[in-house]
Amino acid sequence: MSTGFTEASTIQKALVKWAVEGGWTQVPGDELPRHTTDVLITDWVVDALVRLNPDLDRAGDNVSIIVAELRAAVISAGSDGLLAANELMTTILRGNRTFKDVATSKSVPRRFIDFDDPASNQYVVADEVTLGSRRFDVVFYVNGFPLVVIETKTPVGKKITWLNAAKDLVDVYQDDYPSFFATNLFQVATDGHDLRYGAVAEPAQAWSRWGDMDGDPALIGPQRVERDARLLLDPFMVLRILRSYTLFAHSGVAGSRKLLPRYPQVQAAEAIHDKVLTGRPGGLIWHYQGSGKTFLSLFAALRLLNDPHAGDPTVIMLVDRTQLASQAKETFLTGGMPRLEAPQRSEELHDLLRGDYRGIIVTTIHKFAEAGFLNARDNIVVLVDEAHRTQEGNLGTQLRAAVPNARFFGMTGTPIADTDRNTFKLFGDPGDPGFVMSTYEPERSIADGTTVPVYVESRRVGFDLDQDALDAADEELAEQEGLTEDQHAYIASKVARKKVFFSNPDRVAAVCVDIVDHYRAKFAPLGLKAQVVALDREMVVAYKDGLERVITDRGLPYTVELNMTVTGGKDDPYAKYELDEAAEEKQKKRFTDPDDPLTFLVVTAKLMTGFDAPNEGVIYLDKPLTRHTLFQAITRPNRKYTSPDGAVKDYGLVVDYLGMDKAIDNALRTPDLDTPGQKRTVGVNELAGRFVVQIATTMTRFAGIDPDDDSFEALTAALQAIGVGDARDDFAAKFLKLQGMWEFLDPHPILAKYAAEYRWLAKVYDAARPHDAAHELLWARVGPKTIALVHQHMENITVTHRGGRAIIEPAALIALRDLTDDGTVEPPTDGGEDKPAEEMTVEEVLDSIEARIQRRLTTSAHKGVYESLAKRLELLRQQMLAQPDDAVGYLMKAFDVAKLTVRAERMEDEGTLAGNEALFDPNIGALSQIVAENKPAGVDVVVEKLAAEIDAIVKLVAFTGWTEKDEGAKKVKSELRVLLKRYGLPIKGEPFDSAYAYIRENY
Structure with a gap:
């Protein structure tokens, strides 16, 4: 009878079995042709060396010298450090290191692994491999080099997990025998329930799961362990990771580290490689925020440059800042990286491309301005990081004109799909499903542990407004200033803007106290930091000053800095806050440094993308964000992080002062899953x-x-x-x-x-x-006085927690992204001084829609349609003033009006608006939506026609006060049922119940 389940009889044995089925040859550890002190299996190394380098004689001096140098490189892990030795051996194994030929004294590159014909290599898996006093559970050798080491733990231990196995490898084995890990590609730790892999010198908590983008993201336990092990340990995958998917980075704050790929990066890079080699168009890669799209670009570039069938291409990596380009060259030009250039000036970039440079170019799109035609070659590949608005417009056009036959691949976590800008249109291949060639969804990323879940806590900033006293003071001011009725109305419309309420100093002070109290209790103990997102530049300064006052009063060890767009002009009131590129990079490094006291970064638009800060735990949101910036904001704190003290970040948090939870709730209930492309x-x-x-x-x-x-x-x-x-x-x-x-x-x-x-x-x-400059002069004279009146009559300002903490489910993130990206609104032509052009407040959205409607009102023969839409906008403005804390809810309503406006314009241009004006009535629109959402599946109904008939018959039979009288309610219900029955819809339940509820409320 068995003595029970052990790690050797369960997971260790299974790993060897799966490896053999995958193409490895099993050799018991004690039968390997090696001494227990040997790292390399020298006989196998020499076999491969002679086979792959025909000019070498097995018994010759060159072979002896090469083997001696290999041993020296392995041993150097004990003197020069494991990471340095591992980088050196990676370069050697890739065939990128030269060795001196004894006869000719020339330096000659030598091959140790056949990457072009992977099947010709020797693949051996061995269990119980002894080195000195240590015994490694499972080791994978390729041509005599130990590339993979696996530590297993029993699957039946209550307190022993994969983490214990990983810590044994990192904290014990690598310290005791660093030379054995000099050739290591990656390590694996598993307890049979979970399997993780990591690089040498990588903390165990940071290790990753492998997987498959086509697999079930919810798969867990032994089934996932088997799937991941078979995929990761496939011999050809091991070689592919070694050749093209391993990087060594050297930077100031982070220090040196080895970077291994995640499986979405490998699968997306392979898809890019396949498209290039088969001559197909570029495409869009849509991976969740925080999943490593920049490294994906580097891996894809390596994959292409390492493949001789790619024809020695030029790979242009577009980043959004010049500093990033320079850092990329300094950071990654190591470990056998192919040729990499980061031109500092536009002329240098143009010369490289005109001169037919082959290799990697890291640059920004701005260096293509006025470039003209540069190169017609069709194996130029452009990899665009954060492929949204920054790559569109005139600069994007000039880029494509410079390299007209290049293939463009866009990487994004927040694509835009509106009528003016469309990431799907710009990069998507119609031959790809939904115009997307690779998708890595939030739920898969969170299930993999690549990112952490995000929660939201809602606050309500309440106040009492003495409307009567305010009206009286306002009338008195108007009389003192001699305002006409039109001038008074103009001032009133300006004061109704949300900023008047946001900018109240007492409100800012109350929110700052809440921010500091919340941060100090929840995130300071974990060593995490915070961003505060304010309405505009004026409010950014107000929040910086307010936070500093609270921190100083309480004697706390935190500092606050701001980061915002500054024009640099002499008339810019915020010129003193301008940061040049070097100062901004220094600020970001300080924020990500756990030992630096910089704790709060106050922003309005900058640093919402392209800034990777894993130690950011919370974002305090006091700005109505729109479109894809809302999605970016709520995913800012989703990066994995472990503090130097070992505290693990389990989740990110958004503290919302504006009521964003309603938009998330709407996204959960009615996600728009139409394919934007x-x-x-x-x-x-x-x-x-x-x-x-x-x-x-x-x-x-x-x-x-x-x-x-x-x-x-x-x-x-x-x-x-x-x-x-x-x-x-x-x-x-x-x-x-x-x-x-x-x-x-x-x-x-x-x-x-x-x-x-x-x-x-x-x-x-x-x-x-x-x-009309007169209005601007009027506002400059009277506006500040009117704002002061409003602030004086706002009393009892409080910040209250709405209770509970809601997780932003991955499905909601996708749906919210879809909702906020659904822009039919015209963006500002420039961003003004406060924000980039892509960032719009709710008020600006309304202004944009109103301007579009007004243009049509002056020329259209269907003025009634546009007047109806204008009334809906005005009603929305009034609602915002009455209840100003649901910015995103109002934004969604504004987008509904925008959609109707665009639809009306299109129908008018096509000549189909005549006779269909009723479709733009708000009641008909709402009834259409109710019928469409609640009709039984399989029942075909022209919902707009039915909605118009319901509207007409209700207006006919309803009378003032009908909802209070039984006969009125009965008559309306009866007529509604008759109509529904005529269209083949049920007269009980839905859609009757929802339609009647709407009629009772709105007619």
Whole structure:
């Protein structure tokens, strides 16, 4: 009878079995042709060396010298350090190290592993391998080099886990016998329930799981251990990781470290490699925030450059800051990395590409400005990190014109899918499912332990507003200032903006106290740091000052800094806060340094992306974020982290002062899972032809005016050519049509040819629009006084915890990303001084929609439609003023109006709006949505038609006060049931219940 389950009889035996089935040959540890003090199996090493280098004689001096140098490199782990020896051996094993030939005195590269014909190598798995007084459970040898070491623990031990096994390898075995790990590719620790792998000198808590992007993300236990072991320990995968998926990084704060890939990076890089070699288009890689997209680009570049079938390509890695490019060269030009350049000036980049440079170029898109044509080769590969707005627009067009036959691969965690900018359109391949070639979802990332879950705590910042007293004071001020009725209305509309309430000094002080108290209790003990996101630059300074006052008053050891966009102009009131690139990098290093007192970073838009701070535990959100920036914000604290004291970060937290929890709840209930990439259905080349005709026709209006003449006289002549009244409206309509074509086509290569004319027309159009400086002067005179009145009448400001802590489920992250990316709103043409162009407040979203509606009101024959939409916007503004703490909820409602506006424009342009005006009635729209969401599956109904009939019949039979009288309610219910029955829908349950509830509330 068996004595019971042991690690040797269970998981250790199973690992050897799976390895043999995967192509390894089993040799018991005590039968290996080696002494117990040997790291290398010398006979096997020499066999491979002679086989792969035919000029070598097995008995010759060169072989003896090479073997001696290999042993010296292995032994150097004890003197020079394990990481240095491991990097040296990695270079040697990749065939990137030369050895001196005795006969010729020349340095000759030598091969030890056949990467081109992997099957020709010798693969051996051995158990119970002894080295001195230690015994390693399982060791994997390739051509005599021990590349993988596995430590196992019993699967039936109550308190022993994979972590104990990993700590044995890191804290005991590597210290006692560092030379045995000089050739190590990776280590594995498992207890049969979980399996993790890690690099030499990597803390055990940071080890990762392997996996499969096509596999079940919820798979756990022994089944996942078997799947992951078979995939990770496949002999060809081991060689692939050694050759192309291992990096050594050397940086100041982090020090030196070995970087191993995660399986999503390998699978995505392999997909890039396959596309390039088969001549297919580029594509979009959509991986969750914090999953390592920058390293993915480096791994993909290595994979391509190491494959002779790729034709010695040029790989351009686009990053968003020049400092990152320089750091990449300094950090990664090690360990046998192929040629890598990071040109400092645009001219250097242009010369490299004109000179047909082969290798890696790390640069920014800005260096392609005015580059012109540079290289027509089709094996130029462009890998774009954070592929969203920064790679679109005019610079993106110039980049594609410079390398017209290149393949573009975009990496993003927050793609944009709106009518103006579309990451799917820009990078997606229509041949890929949903225009995405690789997806790594939040739920898979969290299940893998690649990122940590994110929770949200909601606060309510309440106050009492003495409206009567405020109205009286406001009227008195208006009388003192001699305001007309229109001027008074204008001032009132400005004061209604949310910032007036946000900027109350007492509110800022109350929130700062709450932030410090919360951080001190929850995150300071864990050694984690915090970001505070404020409304705009003025509020960033206010929060910095407020936090510093609280910290100073309490004698706490924290410091606060801010980071925001500063124009640098002499008139910029925030010029003293400007950070150059070097100062910003220093600030970020201080924030990520656990020993630095910099604890709070206050921002408004910067550092929301492209800033990897694993020790950021919490983000305090007091700004209504929109579109993809909301998704970026709530995923900021999701990075894994273990403090120097061993405290493990189990989750990230968002403390929300604005009511974002409602948007997350909506995302959970009604996620929009439509494929964004499928929005592009128009024939692009046909549209490009129409664009050329349209811009040529529009320019004829300005015959005789030189577009290169930037004088005031030339602008005046252009405005005179436009005319006034109907003529000006006609020009505006033509330009807006042209603008729509441009935005849709971008980055089509045809645009580069007409970019100058288009920009000139845009400036003329902007100059032709009505301008009103009087309002600005009025606000400068009266605005501050009015804001002071509002602040004086805000009393009893409190910050209260709404109770509970809700986890942001991975599915909600995906759905929220979809909701916030659903932008039909026109972004600001520039970001102003406070924020980049992609960042918009709710008020600006409303202003943008209103401007779009107003343009149509001046020219449309269907004014009733746009007037209805304008009324809905005004109602939304009033609701925001009455209850200002649900910014994201209002944003969602604003997007609904924006969608209707775009739909109305499209139908009007297509000539189908006539007769369908009722579809834009808010009640009909709401009823349409109710029917669509609640009708039985398989029942086909034209929901808009049914909704219009319900609206018409209810208006006919309802009367004032009908909801209070039985006969009124009965009549409405009866007519509603008749309509539903006629359309084949149930008259009990849904959609009847929801439709009637809406009617009772809104009619």
